[in-house]
Amino acid sequence: MPRAIKTLLKFSIGAALAAGFLWLAFHDVAPARLWSAVRQASASWLALSVFLLFLSIFPRAWRWRILLKPVSRRVSFLKASHAILVGYAATNVISRAGEIARGIALQRDQRLPLSGVLATILVERAIDMLALLIFLGGVLYFSREKIAAAFPWMEGVALFALAATVSILVLFALLSIYGDRALNIVRLSVRWVSRSAADRLTGILRSVFQGLGGVHATSGYIGILVSSILLNLVYILVTYVTFFAFGFPSRYDLGFLDAVVVLVISTIGVIIPTPGGTGTYHYFCSQTLNAVFDVPLADALAYATVMHGIAFVTYLVAGGPGLIRLLLARRMGAVQHGDFKENK
Numbered sequence: 008m009p010r011a012i013k014t015l016l017k018f019s020i021g022a023a024l025a026a027g028f029l030w031l032a033f034h035d036v037a038p039a040r041l042w043s044a045v046r047q048a049s050a051s052w053l054a055l056s057v058f059l060l061f062l063s064i065f066p067r068a069w070r071w072r073i074l075l076k077p078v079s080r081r082v083s084f085l086k087a088s089h090a091i092l093v094g095y096a097a098t099n100v101i102s103r104a105g106e107i108a109r110g111i112a113l114q115r116d117q118r119l120p121l122s123g124v125l126a127t128i129l130v131e132r133a134i135d136m137l138a139l140l141i142f143l144g145g146v147l148y149f150s151r152e153k154i155a156a157a158f159p160w161m162e163g164v165a166l167f168a169l170a171a172t173v174s175i176l177v178l179f180a181l182l183s184i185y186g187d188r189a190l191n192i193v194r195l196s197v198r199w200v201s202r203s204a205a206d207r208l209t210g211i212l213r214s215v216f217q218g219l220g221g222v223h224a225t226s227g228y229i230g231i232l233v234s235s236i237l238l239n240l241v242y243i244l245v246t247y248v249t250f251f252a253f254g255f256p257s258r259y260d261l262g263f264l265d266a267v268v269v270l271v272i273s274t275i276g277v278i279i280p281t282p283g284g285t286g287t288y289h290y291f292c293s294q295t296l297n298a299v300f301d302v303p304l305a306d307a308l309a310y311a312t313v314m315h316g317i318a319f320v321t322y323l324v325a326g327g328p329g330l331i332r333l334l335l336a337r338r339m340g341a342v343q344h345g346d347f348k349e350n351k
Contacts, residue, residue, distance in 0.1 A: 017104075021281050025282060028279075049251070062241055063241040067091055067234070070230070071128075073234070081117070082113065082119075091109055097330055133172065134231065135235075140172055143275070146267065147165065158272070194206075246269055249313070250310075268300075273295065292307070
């Protein structure tokens with residue numbers, strides 16, 4: 008299938024999902040009531056939320072640089088942060104495009120092997136999923152009945168995701184410990200089904216093994232642990248600070264731990280592939296506030312809309328110019344490659 012058609016298909020599916028979830032989230036709320044609730048938000052608290060969103064780039068860039076060490080030790084903090092912002096901007100346009108855009112942005116800027124860069128992003132995503140599941144386990148332990156009433160499927164999905172994540176992490180651990188011996192076992196196991204599939208899978212896992220090289224040292228494990236804790240702490244603070252923008256602590260007695268619940272369930276919603284989490288974030292965030300914490304639906308949707316809006320605009324403004332430059336550079340490269348083939 009041509010790349011342009013695949014891209015259009017991904018965009019169409021993401022847009023359709025976003026439209027469906029937006030309708031689910033907003034169809035029962037009068038626009039006037041929603042606008043009234045949005046207007047009550049405090050600009051000063053929202054400004055602090057934007058600042059914290061920018062701050063979240065730093066622990067993520069720190070963690071990524073640790074994973075990138077086997078690929079290159081010359082990736083600066085600024086270059087890693089820029090690539091992350093480009094990825095965030097790309098995700099706002101096409102769901103799941105951010106990981107590829109981030110990898111290509113760094114690869115083109117630093118002349119690095121793309122497979123190695125993408126492998127580090129894959130490892131990082133597994134770490135993010137493990138952290139999410141740890142938080143989800145705590146959330147379900149303390150608020151199981153209310154969450155089960157609002158999202159009856161949540162526990163089953165969590166168990167399935169936990170099993171899949173643990174399996175991936177076990178595979179990563181085996182790769183890290185046994186290296187080529189583990190790769191040979193995988194290749195021989197798959198080869199009887201398809202030789203080409205075995206070669207492709209082995210190539211991917213070899214890149215992942217390279218991406219795991221940055222955590223072999225004790226300092227690597229500590230750095231990844233600390234940076235992951237800081238990253239999730241900043242995300243919780245963004246959610247909690249925005250509570251104050253709408254007066255939720257005083258009006259509905261919402262606290263820091265409640266912000267953890269809202270963040271975790273909203274993040275699960277964002278896993279569904281829509282551009283920038285549009286629709287899915289609105290639905291899961293507002294439903295959590297409304298069904299679990301008894302926040303009126305209009306206020307809950309106002310919060311979800313503003314939270315999503317500041318993240319969407321912040322990342323688009325910060326990463327958009329880099330994304331445009333990346334797209335133009337790839338376009339020019341494709342044109343020059345075509346001219347070269349014609350001249351030959």
